[in-house]
Amino acid sequence: MLDNKTDTIFIGKKPLMSYVTSAIIQLATLDKITIKARGHSIGLAVDVTQVLLKKTDAFEVGCVNINSESLESQDGRNRDVSTIEIPISKRGK
Template sequence: MDNVVLIGKKPVMNYVVAVLTQLTSNDEVIIKARGKAINKAVDVAEMIRNRFIKDIKVKKIEIGTDKVKNPDGREVNVSTIEIVLAK
């Protein structure tokens, strides 16, 4: 779980810095996001690839669905993405 960056509501550059920091000590980093944060996760991965580390590879992309209980107690489906970047 060391090399995982969870994407949330912070600005994109915060997550870019977190990924770059992880890449100094690891050969691969996993970027995870759910729901509305998925587009931000893709932005982070693309910024790393295009602006910072040109030779980094997208090793794997997984998409899926999590069942989450909302405040009403009903189960709702939330989309998920997991992007693995490797040196």
């Protein structure tokens, strides 16, 4: 049986380097992680990915998934929110 462990980093309002550090720590023990974000945090997710790729040659990006979710706002209306999932793996794995 293959052990395909995947871990996820959800992007929110923390500083950029907090997510970069978390990703590097997780990739030290796992072969693959996924960075997920939605709404205004999508730009930060892309920035985290770019820092990982530009500062090291150890990682590569897989097939990026963009989508949207329908969420209910506080006033009761449904809103569509964009989402992104960015798989990052160790190069050559």
